[in-house]
Amino acid sequence: xxxxxxxxxxxxxxxxxxxxxxxxxxxxxxxxxxxxxxxxxxxxxxxxxxxxxxxxxxxxxxxxxxxxxxxxxxxxxxxxxxxxxxxxxxxxxxxxxxxxxxxxxxxxxxxxxxxxxxxxxxxxxxxxxxxxxxxxxxxxxxxxxxxxxxxxxxxxxxxxxxxxxxxxxxxxxxxxxxxxxxxxxxxxxxxxxxxxxxxxxxxxxxxxxxxxxxxxxxxx
Numbered sequence: 001x002x003x004x005x006x007x008x009x010x011x012x013x014x015x016x017x018x019x020x021x022x023x024x025x026x027x028x029x030x031x032x033x034x035x036x037x038x039x040x041x042x043x044x045x046x047x048x049x050x051x052x053x054x055x056x057x058x059x060x061x062x063x064x065x066x067x068x069x070x071x072x073x074x075x076x077x078x079x080x081x082x083x084x085x086x087x088x089x090x091x092x093x094x095x096x097x098x099x100x101x102x103x104x105x106x107x108x109x110x111x112x113x114x115x116x117x118x119x120x121x122x123x124x125x126x127x128x129x130x131x132x133x134x135x136x137x138x139x140x141x142x143x144x145x146x147x148x149x150x151x152x153x154x155x156x157x158x159x160x161x162x163x164x165x166x167x168x169x170x171x172x173x174x175x176x177x178x179x180x181x182x183x184x185x186x187x188x189x190x191x192x193x194x195x196x197x198x199x200x201x202x203x204x205x206x207x208x209x210x211x212x213x214x215x216x217x218x219x220x
Contacts, residue, residue: 005196015190053171056202
């Protein structure tokens with residue numbers, strides 16, 4: 001399990017705090033966070049992407065799309081949220097290429113927009129120029145930067161495939177959103193089972209870890 005994944009910094013009531021946060025479906029309809037999954041016993045994987053115009057977000061969305069049948073089979077609700085307006089979310093969904101020369105759009109019913117970064121702020125996800133380009137999370141910034149770059153470059157093939165139909169038009173009109181980092185969370189009802197903040201752009205949670213968490217929890 002990723003050592004950076006920990007629920008300890010979060011309040012036991014974090015789901016309630018998030019519950020009344022208003023975000024938007026990719027179609028542009030407002031929706032409360034508490035309505036994204038069954039708040040009693042439902043298991044949900046909540047992936048907070050960076051902004052919709054970030055190539056690394058396209059890579060993560062591609063991986064989530066390919067993994068969705070496995071989530072579905074386990075009875076797990078997949079929720080992907082990005083920074084930007086709903087029309088930017090639709091650009092990603094419509095143009096995302098997962099296989100060479102075959103367009104497989106990201107499922108709209110799993111995709112949400114948080115243009116004001118409300119959920120990101122409540123979850124304390126990292127933000128700023130330094131995190132976006134240098135990921136200064138330890139004293140030896142240079143060492144971490146090299147580690148982070150190596151991790152991203154190790155997935156170069158997947159990144160290249162995911163951005164085959166990429167367009168910068170998905171970037172938020174409010175350019176302050178491009179400095180937002182993402183994270184990955186797993187809930188069972190209102191209980192937070194897994195939490196991981198991305199250290200920088202492209203520092204995604206290993207999906208194998210997410211599957212392990214979901215599979216350890218009995219699904220009603």
